[in-house]
């Protein structure tokens with residue numbers, strides 16, 4: 456299967472001002488590589504602050520990178536300039552977490568959905584209104600709702616508008632950044648089912664950012680686990696959930712309540728907080744919280760090594 460998205464050694468850092476004119480760099484994403492096959496979903500999971508959102512926004516060039524390569528559908532996306540970038544933006548769209556704040560409250564729903572077509576110019580002007588109507592139907596909204604403003608919709612309906620807007624340019628890659636986290640559980644299920652149906656019907660590829668492992672289990676083909684800006688484990692869904700190798704992944708999974716009695720996993724608690732991201736430790740970044748730590752873990756940073764064909768782990772004990 457061919458990769459639609461191939462990310463190599465992506466790094467993203469933010470300048471943090473400290474005291475008199477002193478700037479430190481926070482590496483939110485540190486030398487991260489991954490691929491997503493066409494028509495598949497790669498989820499990125501990890502606790503708050505691990506760099507999931509920054510990595511995804513870096514892929515879409517919505518935050519500046521400080522190194523690396525992003526190949527999107529055969530194009531060197533980070534190297535594109537002005538006009539080529541504007542056109543290429545049609546290929547990657549984002550669905551944001553908060554359907555309340557991500558829609559312009561002063562625009563009618565039809566104008567919100569139409570906006571990416573106008574700014575990227577993907578369709579002749581005369582065809583855009585028809586395309587908006589088609590998108591409304593595709594995401595399960597009624598034609599008369601096109602004239603309404605965002606506050607006249609429920610949270611789930613607003614997220615449907617966000618999805619219609621993301622589909623407007625016929626993208627190949629959609630980044631779902633905590634796309635259902637702000638919704639209640641019943642509505643979450645409807646939106647997740649809609650995303651899966653659209654993926655199947657339109658051949659979409661998803662980069663799915665979530666801290667909710669239940670949702671991730673439902674959506675993913677592959678999963679990357681991030682900790683402090685690094686991918687610590689990368690695997691297909693079954694391997695990750697049935698045979699997690701990194702102690703951090705084991706701890707994340709053991710915290711998920713399971714109705715499956717046969718999955719009798721001992722609860723593994725992660726003590727303490729992550730270290731200061733402005734001053735990451737030498738060696739493994741998880742060492743200070745790892746229940747299995749050894750002296751060697753504090754010396755060299757573990758590389759992401761293959762344990763099987765579909766499974767990579769950055770832990771010297773894996």
Ligand SMILES: Nc1ncnc2c1ncn2[C@@H]1O[C@H](COP(=O)(O)OP(=O)(O)OP(=O)(O)O)[C@@H](O)[C@H]1O
Pocket residue numbers: 469470481482483501502503504505506507508509510666732
């Ligand atoms: N614009 C910014 N300026 C400075 N630091 C930032 C900026 N954006 C993110 N960070 C920092 O980068 C790190 C990664 O943040 P990011 O939002 O990518 O994490 P996350 O895993 O998506 O967490 P969450 O689920 O809470 O959004 C954090 O330490 C965060 O404070």
